[in-house]
Amino acid sequence: MYYIELATQGLVYGSMYALMALDLTLIYGLMRILHIAHAAVFTLGAYVSVVITNLTGSLWFGVPTAILVCSLTGMLIYKVIYAPLLSRPPLVPLVASVGLLILCEDAFRIVFGNLGLSFNDNPYLYMTVGIGNLTIGILQLVMLVSAAVILIGFGLFVGLTRTGVAWRATLANPQMAATFGIDIPRVHYLNFAIGSAFAGIAGALIALLNNYVEPDMGMVVSYKALAIIVLGGLGSMPGGSGRRSAAGRR
Numbered sequence: 307m308y309y310i311e312l313a314t315q316g317l318v319y320g321s322m323y324a325l326m327a328l329d330l331t332l333i334y335g336l337m338r339i340l341h342i343a344h345a346a347v348f349t350l351g352a353y354v355s356v357v358i359t360n361l362t363g364s365l366w367f368g369v370p371t372a373i374l375v376c377s378l379t380g381m382l383i384y385k386v387i388y389a390p391l392l393s394r395p396p397l398v399p400l401v402a403s404v405g406l407l408i409l410c411e412d413a414f415r416i417v418f419g420n421l422g423l424s425f426n427d428n429p430y431l432y433m434t435v436g437i438g439n440l441t442i443g444i445l446q447l448v449m450l451v452s453a454a455v456i457l458i459g460f461g462l463f464v465g466l467t468r469t470g471v472a473w474r475a476t477l478a479n480p481q482m483a484a485t486f487g488i489d490i491p492r493v494h495y496l497n498f499a500i501g502s503a504f505a506g507i508a509g510a511l512i513a514l515l516n517n518y519v520e521p522d523m524g525m526v527v528s529y530k531a532l533a534i535i536v537l538g539g540l541g542s543m544p545g546g547s548g549r550r551s552a553a554g555r556r
Contacts, residue, residue: 318446318515321453322508326531328460329501334535335477336497338396339388342403344531345524346410347383347502351376351509352519353414356423363426365514373506380502381495389491407524414521422520425513449511456504469496 326348333341351372359368387406391399433444464470475483476493484490512527513519 314442314446318449319512321450322512323527323530323534324457325453325504325508326527327534328457329497329504330531331535332477332497332501336480336494337388337392337399339399340396340403340532342400342528343383343387343406343410344501344505345528346407347376347379347505347524348509348512348527349410349414349519349521349524350379351506352513352523353418353423353509354506355510355513356425356519357418360423360426369507369510372510373503376506376509377499377503380498380505383502384494384498389494407528411521418519418521420521422518424517424519445511445514449515452507452511456507460500473497 326344330341330344333339333344354372354375355365355368357368358371359365362368383406387402388399391402434441464473472483472488473493473496475486476488476490480490508527509524512523
């Protein structure tokens with residue numbers, strides 16, 4: 307039973323890493339940028355969810371606010387940091403991304419302090435449910451279900467909608483996609499908006515799970531997400547499907 311509990315815990319955290327890794331691999335596939343600052347967006351989502359929930363007393367208001375703030379922040383990062391550097395060698399936006407991550411971590415320390423923040427008394431943190439001989443937290447189930455719904459929904463969006471087709475075409479061959487009239491900057495903005503929203507969801511749920519948020523909490527998650535996209539294939543949306551990545555086909 308102990309090993310089942312460990313496996314469940316691994317699935318819970320792994321689902322959050324998957325949400326983080328999805329945007330990282332899409333950004334690399336689209337723009338050849340390792341978006342290290344994605345960790346800062348993850349941390350921002352955690353902070354916003356804690357602060358808004360504690361101020362309003364409503365988790366149902368805090369988490370959506372965190373998702374919205376992270377989505378807008380992602381688009382702002384693309385516009386201000388990455389868009390002017392797309393014509394530069396990949397090392398230049400990588401250095402800019404690392405610098406932005408360091409800047410954001412210091413900003414979190416200045417604004418929220420070094421000691422971290424926690425949710426006020428919240429019943430969602432302690433509720434459990436029994437499945438056979440296994441006891442699992444309601445929050446853990448919510449995290450697993452949320453990640454599954456989001457990833458499946460995103461897969462359907464990419465595979466069945468016109469916007470998703472444009473996204474895949476841009477990922478496979480940006481120059482060819484542009485000749486067919488696809489608005490490449492719009493795809494980039496959408497990528498950052500959706501991917502940053504995923505980071506906000508992951509940040510808010512991890513904040514709930516740990517009941518603690520600190521300025522550098524995104525670093526470990528970012529490292530593991532980078533490992534995931536390397537193992538799954540840089541630029542490959544299916545990740546571990548075994549197919550070659552978009553980077554490998556070029």
